[in-house]
Amino acid sequence: MTTMLYTHEACLAHDPGRHHPESPARLRAVLAALETPEFQALRRGEAPRAELADIARIHPRDFAERLLAAVPHEGHAAIDADTVLSPGSGEAALRAAGAVVAAVDAVIAGAAANAFCAVRPPGHHAEPRHAMGFCLFNNIAIAAAHARAAHGLARVAVVDFDVHHGNGTQAAFENDATLFYASTHQMPLYPGTGSARERGVGNIVNVPLAPMSGGREFRAAYSGEILPALDAFRPEIVLVSAGFDAHRSDPLAELMLVESDYAWVTDQLLALAARHAKGRLVSTLEGGYDLAALAASAATHVRCLMTA
Numbered sequence: 001m002t003t004m005l006y007t008h009e010a011c012l013a014h015d016p017g018r019h020h021p022e023s024p025a026r027l028r029a030v031l032a033a034l035e036t037p038e039f040q041a042l043r044r045g046e047a048p049r050a051e052l053a054d055i056a057r058i059h060p061r062d063f064a065e066r067l068l069a070a071v072p073h074e075g076h077a078a079i080d081a082d083t084v085l086s087p088g089s090g091e092a093a094l095r096a097a098g099a100v101v102a103a104v105d106a107v108i109a110g111a112a113a114n115a116f117c118a119v120r121p122p123g124h125h126a127e128p129r130h131a132m133g134f135c136l137f138n139n140i141a142i143a144a145a146h147a148r149a150a151h152g153l154a155r156v157a158v159v160d161f162d163v164h165h166g167n168g169t170q171a172a173f174e175n176d177a178t179l180f181y182a183s184t185h186q187m188p189l190y191p192g193t194g195s196a197r198e199r200g201v202g203n204i205v206n207v208p209l210a211p212m213s214g215g216r217e218f219r220a221a222y223s224g225e226i227l228p229a230l231d232a233f234r235p236e237i238v239l240v241s242a243g244f245d246a247h248r249s250d251p252l253a254e255l256m257l258v259e260s261d262y263a264w265v266t267d268q269l270l271a272l273a274a275r276h277a278k279g280r281l282v283s284t285l286e287g288g289y290d291l292a293a294l295a296a297s298a299a300t301h302v303r304c305l306m307t308a
């Protein structure tokens with residue numbers, strides 16, 4: 001079975017400004033790493049635009065329309081100090097969400113074993129009514145809602161190993177027991193949510209990690225808490241918010257992961273998907289701000305997907 005890679009050049013045209021860490025160079029670095037001969041067997045798909053109806057399963061339609069209408073014709077339009085629109089941002093946001101939706105369709109149809117979406121802007125901070133933290137639409141939450149609504153899946157899990165807590169995904173899921181959200185993240189750190197006490201309706205598992213935690217603490221969080229909770233939930237598809245900013249080289253946080261930790265967690269999640277979800281796993285890029293560490297970590301992650 002094959003691994004699909006979804007991306008779109010429009011995702012390079014979202015430009016939050018010079019010196020912004022969430023730069024087009026991030027996606028260029030990931031795509032360059034996936035162009036080397038060992039990744040030749042990836043099946044490459046062009047990300048379609050998400051439909052407004054897809055987005056509206058998570059974000060109220062008036063919010064989505066206002067966000068797209070705020071995209072400037074030239075220059076920049078700031079939503080907040082971190083979250084900035086450029087003329088290419090609307091198309092990028094639609095393609096980023098559309099990639100994850102299309103990847104879910106491909107994996108459920110059996111056209112691929114699993115998929116990775118190399119897209120930006122990222123999504124996991126975007127709350128139903130609030131774009132924030134470099135994120136416009138919540139790509140992974142939109143894909144989860146699509147898996148349930150369009151394919152009738154009864155249980156959909158999102159696992160988020162980005163160094164930041166996915167407050168947006170949690171906000172979208174916390175009252176819905178058919179959706180499950182598990183996150184490891186550094187605490188204290190932006191956005192400030194993600195304490196272990198935030199449990200939704202029993203469908204949220206947050207494992208905050210202290211600054212300077214490394215692979216030992218990270219793996220213990222998965223082995224001790226997140227994987228057992230996922231086994232109890234029995235997801236019919238596993239979605240992954242794959243941010244690589246918990247890497248020891250990342251400038252935005254202080255966790256100490258290395259590439260082998262990303263390989264380990266990817267293999268664990270693939271095994272989980274094999275146990276409960278016919279192997280169905282869709283991963284999408286969230287953060288990761290050291291270009292070399294991001295490229296190497298994403299390549300490691302995709303290499304694991306390809307050997308599933």
Ligand SMILES: [Zn+2]
Pocket residue numbers: 162163164243245286287288
């Ligand atoms: Zn992050």
